[in-house]
Amino acid sequence: SMRGSEDAWHVDACERLAARFGGFIDAPRDARYAGAFNLALHRRLFSADESLDAQVAALVLDRDALDAALLGAALAGATDAAVRAALALMQRDRTRQSHFGRLYLAGRAPGWDDAERARIRAAVAIAREQFVDSGLLHPALGAGPEELALAHEHAAAAGLGGLSAEAAALAVSTWRREAGERLDALGLS
Numbered sequence: 565s566m567r568g569s570e571d572a573w574h575v576d577a578c579e580r581l582a583a584r585f586g587g588f589i590d591a592p593r594d595a596r597y598a599g600a601f602n603l604a605l606h607r608r609l610f611s612a613d614e615s616l617d618a619q620v621a622a623l624v625l626d627r628d629a630l631d632a633a634l635l636g637a638a639l640a641g642a643t644d645a646a647v648r649a650a651l652a653l654m655q656r657d658r659t660r661q662s663h664f665g666r667l668y669l670a671g672r673a674p675g676w677d678d679a680e681r682a683r684i685r686a687a688v689a690i691a692r693e694q695f696v697d698s699g700l701l702h703p704a705l706g707a708g709p710e711e712l713a714l715a716h717e718h719a720a721a722a723g724l725g726g727l728s729a730e731a732a733a734l735a736v737s738t739w740r741r742e743a744g745e746r747l748d749a750l751g752l753s
Contacts, residue, residue, distance in 0.1 A: 570657045577650040584646070585724070594709040600698045615680060617672050618687035625665030625746060626688050627695060630739050632658035634701060634727065637735035643723030651725050666746060673750045685752055696736065704729030705736055 582588055592598040635655035642648045676684070695701050699708025703716065704727075719726025727735070747753065 567661060570661075574650075574654050574657070577653060581647060581650055592709065593711065596707070597699065597703075597709050597712070600694075600700045614687070615683045617669060617676070617680065618684040620665050620668055621684045621747075621750075621752070622687040622691035624661055625669055626662075626743055627691055628658045628662035628665065629743060629746070630696065630701065630736070632662055633735045633739040633742075634732065637731045638720075638725045638727050641720055641723065641727070641731060642725040644725070647723075647725040669750055676751070681752060688747070688752070702727055702732040702736075704732050 632655050635651050635658060639648060639651040639655055642651055697706045699706030703709055703713040713729060716726040716732075717728050720728045720731065744753075
């Protein structure tokens, strides 16, 4: 029930930091990348025809754990006090949200049949494709624009919470291993 409020706090913190560090751009210069922000993923996943368990697996258990891993990696390299405070807040919330997803799904898993497991696997795969492989969460992880990857490198070097391509890849590698273990525990190998 707190997720909406927490997400609003995250947006507020990011807006304040962006204003502090020079403001916003109207839209990404790369039209293909800009289109990644307009995916109908949530509309597809939050359809009445879709399984609630699949939604929780894709966006809470799996995606929030990835967000927490990336935020943790950014926090580890950040030296600016305001950036560190914002990243710590966001990482704490995403970690807790993912943990909720794990507890919720552990209680639901015994009732799943093969069809439900297949729906859940498909939802997780779609979310991973949309968020990770597109470069939406970090440009170096997929097909994100080079200029944004370079901006992350500069922000990382300045201690402002950016993630180098190497740090992002390491965080994702660790997340994939841990996510695999979480999904295996639910019978979703």
